[in-house]
Amino acid sequence: MNAPSSDVPCEDAPVLLRREGRAAYAVLNRPRAINALNHAMVGLLSRALTDWEGDPSVETVxxxxxxxxxxxxxxxxxxxxxxxTAGRSAAPAAFWYDEYRLNARIARFPKPYVAVMDGIVMGGGVGVSAHGGVRVVTERSRIAMPETGIGFVPDVGGTYLLTRTPGELGAHLALTGSPVTAGDALLCGLADHYVPSERLPELTAALAELPAADAVxxxxxxxxxxxxAEHREWIDHCYAAGAVEEIVDRLHASGDRRAEEAAETLLAKSPTALKVTLAALRRARELPDLEAVLAQEYRVSCALLDAPDLPEGIRAQVVDKDRRPRWSxxxxxxVTEADVARCFTEPAGGPLRFG
Structure with missing residues (x-):
């Protein structure tokens, strides 16, 4: 991704941190896993932001x-x-607790936070980038919240971001998990600037010398x-329906090939995840800010730890890779209204808190 190299002693660290000029750089450093986030990485990023926020010589992250x-x-x-599967549900709950707090921290970070959203940016990757103040995409960007395909629900503030897209584009992306490229990311408010990937080395170097706005x-x-943009008519009509079943029916009836493909995509996802996702999106529209939405997502995430579809979806997609999940x-x-409502109750370990 043409990232700056690190000057820390351990090049195997999962996040490489360095300073140059007016900028501080954080490089997610698990390339074989496409830099998938773990709890240690969340902690490193959070501590780095604390240090850099209080350092007057750091003007850009x-x-x-x-x-x-x-x-x-x-x-x-x-x-x-x-x-x-080993009965250690407390571990992912603790990870999400710290991850969601980091997402909120990024959103309110008082200095320019430049996220280079080059290549694949999914799930937790959206959480550490799309809440930033300066979000850069390239021709290689593929941005998605694909959680319904593993029996989960868009989190890391995803339901906040996707309820603020034009019309019902966010519902389409949340339910299908479809990736978007640079133009659509800008349309949906997930990014701010387009920089061709060949210019990224120059951009990242310039951020050490220039104010972020000038460099970009x-x-x-x-x-x-x-x-x-050209599919807004059927997307807005179909996804405005009150229930997932009605969305699928409208997609089938629209007469548009892309809508029919979307319907088939939905029918392959976790039924529970689809219904909880739609409810989470509709509820998020009524919440006052990102932190309130993250608190709701934390309730939902913890509830889904006790549901069968999350481990089954990950098994089918990542562990066994048979792509044949057995949803339950x-x-x-x-999937009843009571099933959905249970996902919005406070977790046994208490609510997500900020500050």
Whole structure:
């Protein structure tokens, strides 16, 4: 991802931290796992932000990812699977507690926080980038919240971001888990600037010498067109329905090939995750700020630790890779309103708190 190299002694550290000029750089450094986040990385980033916020010589923070595949593929879901199946649900809950607090910290960070969203940026990768003040995408960017495919729900503030997209684009992305490229990321408010990937080395170097706005302005270019814009009519109509079943029916009836494909995509996802996701999005629209949404997501995430679909979805997608999850229940009609409501109750360990 053309990231600056680190000057810390241990090049195997999961986050490489360095200072140069007016900027501080954090490089997510697990390239073989597309820099998937674990609890140690969350702690390193959080402590670095504390140090840099209080250091007057740091004027800009820059986040990049090691390797050529992407900024961050999300949380380390294999470890979540291992913990849940071994009866260690407290471990992922503790990870989310600190991760969501980090997401909120990034959103309110008082200095320019430049996230280079090059390549794959999914799940937890969105959480450490799309809440930043300066978000850069490239022609290689592929941004997604694919959680419904593993029996989970968009988190890390994803339901906050996706309820603030034009029309029902956010509901489409949240339920299908479909990735977007640079133009659509800008349309949906997930990014701010387009910089061709070949210019990233110059941009990251310039951030050490120039104010963030000036450096980005020097290297940004006209973004590609947003592909989703031409599909707004059927997306807005179909996803405005009151229930997932009705969304699927409207997609099938729309007569648009892309809508039909979206319907088939939804029918392959976890029925429970779909219904909880739609409820979370609708509730998030009524919440006052990001922290309130993160607190709701924490309740939902903890509740899903006790549901069968999360470990089963991770098994099918990441562990055994058979891509044949056995959802329970397997049909949308069998997921009741009570099942959904249970996911919004306070966890036994207490609520997510900030400050």
């Amino acid at each position: 820059v986040l990049t990812g090691a390797g050529e595949r992407g900024l961050c593929a999300g949380g380390d879901i294999r470890s979540i699977h291992d913990d849940v 302005r020097r290297y940004e270019a006209a973004a590609p067109e947003a592909e989703l 229940p397997a049909e949308l009609a069998r």
